[in-house]
Amino acid sequence: MSSNLFKTTVNEYLESLPKTVQSKLYEAPATCLSIYRLLSPMAKFYIMSMIFNEKPVNLRDLNKWCKPSSRKLEYEALKRLKALHLVEYDNKGSHIRLHSNFRKNFRDCLTGTQKPNAFGSISLTNDKHKVDIKFLDKFASQKWENILHFMVGTESTTTPSKSVLSLLQLGGLMENKNGLSITNSGFQFLLQDVNAQIWTLLLQYLNLTQDLNMDPVDVLNFIFILGSLELGKSYSVSSLSETQRSMLADLRDYGLVYQRSDTSGRFYPTRLATTLTSDSAGLKTPSMAVEQALGEEAEETAQERNIQESIIIETNFKVYAYTNSPLEIAILNLFVHLRTRFANMVCGQITRESIRNALYNGITADQIIKFLDSHAHPQMKLLAKERLDKKIEFDTSNNINTAGGAPQSKNENVISQHKLEIIPPNVLDQIKLWQLELDRIQTFEGYLFKDLANQQEYDILSNYASELGVLIWSDKVKKKFFVTKDGMSQVADFANRKLKR
Known part of the structure; x- marks a missing residue:
């Protein structure tokens, strides 16, 4: 899955909240910082450009801050901020x-003038029981991987807590049919980034806050505070509100925090919590191996594990996966026809039927490709890098020869046009083609612009819609074009301003 998936999902939830609730959220500096991290680069640019500006900015001046070719990014950024x-x-x-509360509290974060306990209160007393980063990673790994094992039905897996089971059912990830079983949405869930998986459950948890008589603002603030805490440090429970203290038991079940006992006066955020609003993955999915090195010895161990748990794909669609993890094997079985299993390796083949079965279960071709890319054997990545370097070198030299000495900018364009292809191209294309067999017709909600006065009006409006990225279809001869539902108001406003002039 895209690393931006969880950001989009969280933003959509935040957008659905009433304005009064959003305003309360912006009273917490940690929440302001976390929401900023979840925004797109263009939206971040606008915020940083206005954060120290007390006066309103003219929209005409705002439009000059980005190139015409970036109108789509500008439109999406402003739409989200609004x-x-x-x-x-x-x-x-x-x-x-900028929203006044957000500007003040986020500015305090940047200048370090926020309240001392805005990001939690570090426990000043020493913990008699040794708790280090390695221990926290192992704890989080066991907790989260146990949930994933339970979903795929791995034998001898400990049943998660009642709160976890209820969230899996409410989220549509599992259903009760003579016992809990995984759903189509659950299959998709398994191939997501860890952050996206965590947020999927947390959003379901947030939906339950009213039934549990919990303040959603208090719950959200604590989740965002966790994303800003320091890994390996212990924090005082006494500084938490009653709602936040009651959350600790549930967060322990998900592996987000470690607390030695229910009555312990301190808690430790795990890597799953500290990366909630970060671009960095918390732990490796599906084996939950720690992604960040913990010293040289741990780094070597992680590298050995990555080699052992990696996938080789041949041009004849055969797959060799070096793993003995029941979870990884179960996930591979979703879209690979497995034929042979050894002590530390499984062999299989990608077939039309195996891909179709995955597609019927709601898994997309992009999810399969992303999974294979991220779990490819290091040797496959190395060979792909060598092929890419040779291709760039050939195209660059060929471009210079034909152009009589191409400028640097043209060479950069040549480089940007190439992508690292780890999976064999024929396998990559065929997986996408098998999906297209099932997706021959696509439907879009939107609006049709027609009966335009002349060709000039058509060109102006359709080009603007294209720049925004909301144009779906156009016919220059009939002077008609179709835009997305969200883009209609933007194009209509532009038409009123431009055509009146």
Whole structure:
């Protein structure tokens, strides 16, 4: 899955909250920092450009901050900022400024002038029981991997707590049919990034807050605080609210925090918690191997494990996976026809039927490709890098010869056009083609623009829609074009401004 999936999911949840709830969230500096981390680079750019500016910014000036080719990014960034009420427009709609609470508290984060306990209170007393990063990683790994093993039905797996089971059912990941069994959504869940998986359960947890008589703002603030804490440090329970203290038991079940006992006065955030709002993956899926090295010895161990648990794909669609993990084998079995199993390796083949079975279960071709890419054998990645370097070198030299000495910018364009292809191209294309067999017709919700006065009007509006990335279909002869549902208002506003002039 894309690393941006969990960010999009969380942002969509935040956008669905009432404006009053959003405003309360922005009163917490840690929440402001976390929400900033979840935004797109363009949205972050706008915030940083206005954070120290007390005066509203003219929208005409704002449009000059990005190139015309980036109109789509500008449109999406402003749309998200508006949905989160991070920006406010004046009555005329000609000026824009940051939400006052957000600007103040986020600025305090940047300048270090926030309240001392804004990011939790570090416990000052020494813990008699040794707890280090290695221990926390092992604890989080066991907790989270146990949930995934339970979902795929691995034998001898400990049944998760009742709170975890209820979230798996409420999220549609498992269903009760003479016992709990995984659903189509559950299959997709297994191939997601760890952060996306964690947020899937946390969002279901947030949906239960009203039934549990918990303040959603308090719950969200604590989750965002966890994402800003330091791994390996212990934090005082006494500084938490009653709602946040009651959350610790549930968060322990997910592997997000470690607490020696229910009555312990301290808790430790694990890597799963400290990377909640980060681009870094918490732990490796599906084996949950620690991704970040813990000293030289741990780094060597992780490298050995990565080699042992890696996949080789041949051009004849044969797959060799060096693993003895029941979880990884179960996931491979979702889209690979496994034929032979050895002590530390399984062999199989990608077939039309195995891919179709995965597609019927709701798994997409992109998810399969992403999984194979991220778990490819190091030797496959090395060979792919060598092929890419040779291709870039050949195309660059050929470009220089034909152009009589190409400038640096053209060479950069040549390089940017190439991508690292770890999976054999014929396998990659065939997986996508098998998906296209089932997706021959696509439907889109949107609006049709027609009856335009002349060709010039059509060109102006359709080009603008194309720049925004909301254009789905166009016919230059009939002077008609179709835009997405979200893009309609933007194109209509532009038409009113431009055509009136």
